[in-house]
Every structure is written in C-alpha cells, then in structure tokens.
Amino acid sequence: MDTAPNYLAGRAHRLLAPVLAEHGDLRVSTKVGFPAPGAAAAVAAGAFDAEAARRGYSLAAGYVGWQVERNRATLGRCCLDTVFLHNPERTGDRAALPLVLREAFAVLEAAVAAAQVAAYGIATWSGFTEHFFTIPQLDRLAAEAAGTPNHHLRAVQLPVSLVQTDTLHQALEDRGPIRAAAERGWQVFASAPLHGGELVTAATEELAALLRPGLTVAQACLLAAASCPGLTKVLLSASNPAHWESACAELAQPAIPPPILRKVCDALAPTTQADEQRALAAQHEAAAALGITLNGPRRWGYQGHTLGQQAQHPEYGACCLRLISAPSEDASGKLWEGTAQAAAAFRGVRKPALHGVYDESVRDGIAYRAELTTYIDDPACAPEPVLGRELEPPETWWKSLRTDLEAIAATPTERVAVRRQ
Structure with a gap:
C-alpha cells in the first residue's frame, strides 16, 4: 500500500489505519515532504517554519523526523516498510539539494537504527528527467549519510507510462535510472502508469492493437508500463473493486516483449x-x-x-x-x-x-x-x-x-x- 500524508486531502492515513491493523502482513510505504493540507500540526510542533508553511513543502531534517513519527502514529505501524522523500525537486535550489538530501538521509538512517523504518527511498515526478539527481549520486549521498556503503536507501518511485516514454525507452536500452537502481538491487516503483487517467482518452485503439491485440486502450497502456524492464512494483488506484480486479488481471498477463515496446516508443517519438x-x-x-x-x-x-x-x-x-x-x-x-x-x-x-x-x-x-x-x-x-x-x-x-x-x-x-x- 503506497500513501502519503497529503493524499485524499490529508485523510488517507487515517482511512488506511484500520485496514493495516486488520492485515498485519500488508506492507506499506509512505512519504515525507508534503504535509496534510494547511500544515497546522507541523507548524504547531515547530517542524515547519513560515516559509515552509507558505510553500506547503519541506525536506528539512527536523521536519523529516517529525513527519516519520507522525506517519507511524497515524498509520498505527511501529515500523514503516518504506519512507520516500516526496518529490525532492520541489526544494527548488539545485545547488543546495545534495546537502538537503544528505541531511534527510541521515535522519532516515537514524530511524532505521531505531527500528522505526525498514528502508527509505526517493519518490519523484521529474527529478531524473530534469537532471536534479541520478541514481549514482543518490547512492553516494546515502553512503555519506550512513557512514558506510551499506545504507538503507533501497527504493525509487518514478512515473513510467506511454506519456513518460523517456524513462521506458532508457530501460529498454539498459540505461537510465531504472537500470541503475535495479543493478543495485533497489525496489523500483512505477507511478502513474496511466498518467493520471489521461492515457485512457489520449491513446488510440490502433496503439492498443500494436501493444497486444484484444486489449482495451486502458488495459494495453497499463500492461505496457508494467512490462518495463527493471520494475518491481506498479502503483495502481481504482475507484471500485471491479476496476481493481480488472487491473490485476491485466497485470497477470505475460509482459509485452521489449521489441514491441521499442516499436511503440519509436511511434511516440520522431518517426525516424x-x-x-x-x-x-x-x-x-x-x-x-x-x-x-x-x-x-x-x-x-x-x-x-x-x-x-x-x-x-x-x-x-x-x-x-x-x-x-x-x-x-x-x-x-x-x-x-x-x-x-x-x-x-x-x-x-x-x-x-x-x-x-x-x-x-x-x-x-x-x-x-x-x-x-x-x-x-x-x-x-x-x-x-x-x-x-x-x-x-x-x-x-x-x-x-x-x-x-x-x-x-x-x-x-x-x-x-x-x-x-
């Protein structure tokens, strides 16, 4: 289960808590960066300064530690399986970002040592495509924060879809962030496989037939994202159980072969x-x-x-x-x-x-x-x-x-x- 303090207007953690209590074996990942709307609790606790409250975002070490504690309490989990730093590119200052990440990683390493967090990672929307950081840079910063190469940065989350084709194309060519993370044994979460639902109306039946005949547009686009080499998880959301069961059934199909994915990527890029x-x-x-x-x-x-x-x-x-x-x-x-x-x-x-x-x-x-x-x-x-x-x-x-x-x-x-x- 992947969530965040700001999802569902700040209600996601509270709604998930009883489900997690009932299913103790269900793994959960959550995030730090965006507080619940209004940031009132963070401000009251002194974890958010006035500027952070205005921006509605922070990765300052003090806030990271405070939000980890709050996530544990709200979700009812003594130990969170994965905590992601949420969209670090939102810090805005490229020069200061390495220091911000290293200090945040140090806080998360301390949380791992205290058995409050099992692993941590980076959840990004454009951090890799806009060159805010690379997997080797993140690996190095985590090692510096931990004081050893055996750190607990073990996951990345990034968009993979037929809209975000750069990442998919790089993975098909054995390069890029997914390949680099997979080589290190990290978990790779694919977010927005249907690009927030846009692909359902933007893609065509011809494209679906090229991917795999017989699938609907939504099914084909979802399976295409899930077939990206190096992924370990695909994040899905559904408005009702029938949609969820349909999505799971599609993902149970054999992956779309890389040659077909390359052909589709080529069709979505300059023709020649x-x-x-x-x-x-x-x-x-x-x-x-x-x-x-x-x-x-x-x-x-x-x-x-x-x-x-x-x-x-x-x-x-x-x-x-x-x-x-x-x-x-x-x-x-x-x-x-x-x-x-x-x-x-x-x-x-x-x-x-x-x-x-x-x-x-x-x-x-x-x-x-x-x-x-x-x-x-x-x-x-x-x-x-x-x-x-x-x-x-x-x-x-x-x-x-x-x-x-x-x-x-x-x-x-x-x-x-x-x-x-």
Whole structure:
C-alpha cells in the first residue's frame, strides 16, 4: 500500500489505519515532504517554519523526523516498510539539494537504527528527467549519510507510462535510472502508469492493437508500463473493486516483449532519425533567428510533431521555445496560428506572453513554426497530473480567474471547441 500524508486531502492515513491493523502482513510505504493540507500540526510542533508553511513543502531534517513519527502514529505501524522523500525537486535550489538530501538521509538512517523504518527511498515526478539527481549520486549521498556503503536507501518511485516514454525507452536500452537502481538491487516503483487517467482518452485503439491485440486502450497502456524492464512494483488506484480486479488481471498477463515496446516508443517519438535531425536543425535555426540560447531537456510531442525546450533570451529572460511541424501544404489553421491568435485576442488575460515567432524554415517538404513564450516557473498546483491535496488559493487568485474568464467569454471568435473522443 503506497500513501502519503497529503493524499485524499490529508485523510488517507487515517482511512488506511484500520485496514493495516486488520492485515498485519500488508506492507506499506509512505512519504515525507508534503504535509496534510494547511500544515497546522507541523507548524504547531515547530517542524515547519513560515516559509515552509507558505510553500506547503519541506525536506528539512527536523521536519523529516517529525513527519516519520507522525506517519507511524497515524498509520498505527511501529515500523514503516518504506519512507520516500516526496518529490525532492520541489526544494527548488539545485545547488543546495545534495546537502538537503544528505541531511534527510541521515535522519532516515537514524530511524532505521531505531527500528522505526525498514528502508527509505526517493519518490519523484521529474527529478531524473530534469537532471536534479541520478541514481549514482543518490547512492553516494546515502553512503555519506550512513557512514558506510551499506545504507538503507533501497527504493525509487518514478512515473513510467506511454506519456513518460523517456524513462521506458532508457530501460529498454539498459540505461537510465531504472537500470541503475535495479543493478543495485533497489525496489523500483512505477507511478502513474496511466498518467493520471489521461492515457485512457489520449491513446488510440490502433496503439492498443500494436501493444497486444484484444486489449482495451486502458488495459494495453497499463500492461505496457508494467512490462518495463527493471520494475518491481506498479502503483495502481481504482475507484471500485471491479476496476481493481480488472487491473490485476491485466497485470497477470505475460509482459509485452521489449521489441514491441521499442516499436511503440519509436511511434511516440520522431518517426525516424532523419525526422529528428531535421526538427533539431529547424529548432536551432529558429533559436538563432530569435536570439536565444537553448537549455534544459528536450520535450518531444506525439511522433515528433512538436518539440519544446527551455531557453534564455537577453531581454525577456527565461523563455520556452515550442516548435511545431506539418507538411507544407497543411501549415495553417488552429495548430499553426492558435498561439498568435490567442495573444492578439486576449491581451488582458493572464497567460504566458508570446515574445516572438519564426516560421521561415521548410525542410524536405516539412514546414516548421517556432513560438517563443514566457517560461512559467511559479510553483505548480500539483507536481503530478492529479491533485493530491486541497488547494487554498487566495481570494485574489479567484478574482483574477473570474476576470480572465469573463474576458474570454466576451471575446468574439470563429474557433469552435469540441470534446476529444
């Protein structure tokens, strides 16, 4: 059973406690980082300072120790099987993160020595893909915290799905964080195998048939994630027993062979190496024309039709460059002009500003359009696609949202919104 203090608006631990009491052999993993909504208990105990309470997040050593004790008490378990540091990338300071992790690991090692925790790990959403840390770095920090290579960092939790294909593709090539963790004998938990449910509507029946004929879209996507080499656990959630039994039945099937998974990953990435090189050349041409420096990881869209990457502009600062592509004869319409049309139509609405457009690149019959917009680095409402806690935005936020929606509703447009089937 995998849980966290902030799940179900802070009620998850209390609801699970009687179940865990009834099933003493059921293993449980929980987390430290996000407190229950409001963080009132942490503040009252002195475990959260004012800044941590404002951010709703902390991995400070004092808070880690306090939350471990509270998790044990709330779940009714003297010894927690695994405690994850929850989304360490949320600390925000890359330079300070190694020290924060090492000090948190030291607290967890002490908890292991006191028989309060059996093992600990890292649960992350983007820590590996955005290069906040690597498995070897985590291994080294844990050894430093424990004073010995025989530390108790024994697990990682990260998203694996047909949306987060980078991790899956790396595992298929015997590299990346899953491979490195498996080589060390660590447990590897796959989170969000259906990407918060988005894959159920975003994927196609053709994709499901490619994975394994006869499966539904949801079944095929779930089995694809579970077939990733090196995984030891797949985290599932279900709204009723029938869904749970169906998911378990799918996971009991033989794994999808690696060659098929590679074919699917290739279908979700640039179609060929030539397509990838052509898109990268167009991206660099646009970057030079717009006067920006590219940095950060590349984010490919479906079949390489879009490519996004963070950038730096001498005047605008941190930006995002989005490259879209289409056959020259189709380079028009909503996909092509939508961002520019929105920028012109909704001038008073809060949204990333459009700083520039470059659409003069045509290569081998494929047209490319690059759009440079403001890079938004404000804290996200949730680090994952599904909200895990109650949001408490200030009244000014709601007022701003109402004002923007009223402006949008009052703006004439010929565009039509349809629900994706």
